[in-house]
């Protein structure tokens with residue numbers, strides 16, 4: 001998938017039509033950027049003297065995945081709730097019984113920053129090994145100022161330690177912290193008067209997120225939080241319409257959100273609002289798969305001319321996997337995107353949902369040499385089709401094999 005430098009996202013019919021070069025070579029510069037791409041007919045072996053040559057041996061070269069929505073900083077797991085879920089409890093019932101996000105907040109509180117880093121770094125390493133070259137990481141299991149800052153500092157350490165690009169999002173409004181049980185309005189006031197200034201002072205987050213949904217935060221609360229965060233330069237990327245037609249899409253678009261994410265419950269109104277905006281609808285098929293929810297209407301969105309992004313939502317409650325290979329497959333099998341549409345959604349559009357698409361997300365000169373060399377497969381479509389077969393030969397991020 002090659003794209004000119006100025007193409008930062010693919011929308012509608014363009015998602016299936018990204019150009020590619022058959023039987024190609026590419027040169028990586030010493031700066032870790034792609035220096036040139038061309039067909040083998042134009043390859044001049046003698047001009048490559050002094051370069052290490054890597055033979056892709058019949059494989060395809062695909063852009064590394066850009067996973068624009070994750071919650072990988074968490075402590076332990078929620079495998080106990082997995083059994084409740086198997087026995088028939090819904091996500092909301094588990095949350096109401098004190099499980100869910102608050103369960104993860106308790107565990108996080110009891111875990112040291114170093115141990116949290118060790119656990120989250122293991123997840124980031126698994127993701128890069130499976131071809132992910134950019135990761136957005138949210139807070140939201142702290143739910144008090146000290147623990148939110150602890151999470152964000154861990155995310156910043158991952159940014160230093162991982163070969164992937166990392167973007168960080170403050171999600172203090174993920175649930176109401178235990179100390180504020182029954183006092184949601186006070187929690188929102190505290191978030192605005194205490195958490196946001198603290199996060200802003202340390203410059204710990206590029207984005208702000210709110211779980212704007214039934215049983216979580218209202219549209220009015222969301223608007224207040226987004227407006228307050230804007231004063232610290234944090235742009236919105238919000239959780240919207242997972243559990244209900246929450247008004248989250250509208251409030252996100254009204255605040256010029258970079259993305260609105262989830263969208264399992266979305267109607268014609270939401271699509272219309274998105275069409276008038278630059279906000280990227282981001283869909284998380286791993287959460288639908290794991291929770292047995294409807295899949296977001298990706299086909300309808302693309303047919304309406306929108307630029308859809310796909311992300312993993314890697315988190316302990318609704319999507320305990322950061323494997324973008326699976327997300328690609330689910331995009332095709334369950335959301336009826338073509339293999340090229342789903343790949344564009346998981347690469348260039350995911351990068352756009354992190355404002356990184358000038359830097360990566362496509363194979364083109366000037367962008368990072370962050371790509372996956374596949375094993376020999378009949379076509380790129382074969383990959384999400386034979387969806388559990390190994391297909392990665394090697395992963396390069398910023399020109400370096402990982």
Ligand code: NIG
Nearest residue numbers: 101211287313315316317318
């Ligand atoms: O994106 N929906 C809200 N937040 C996460 C789940 C968090 C959790 O259950 O721990 C999500 O699905």
Ligand code: FE
Nearest residue numbers: 069071239313
């Ligand atoms: Fe999420």
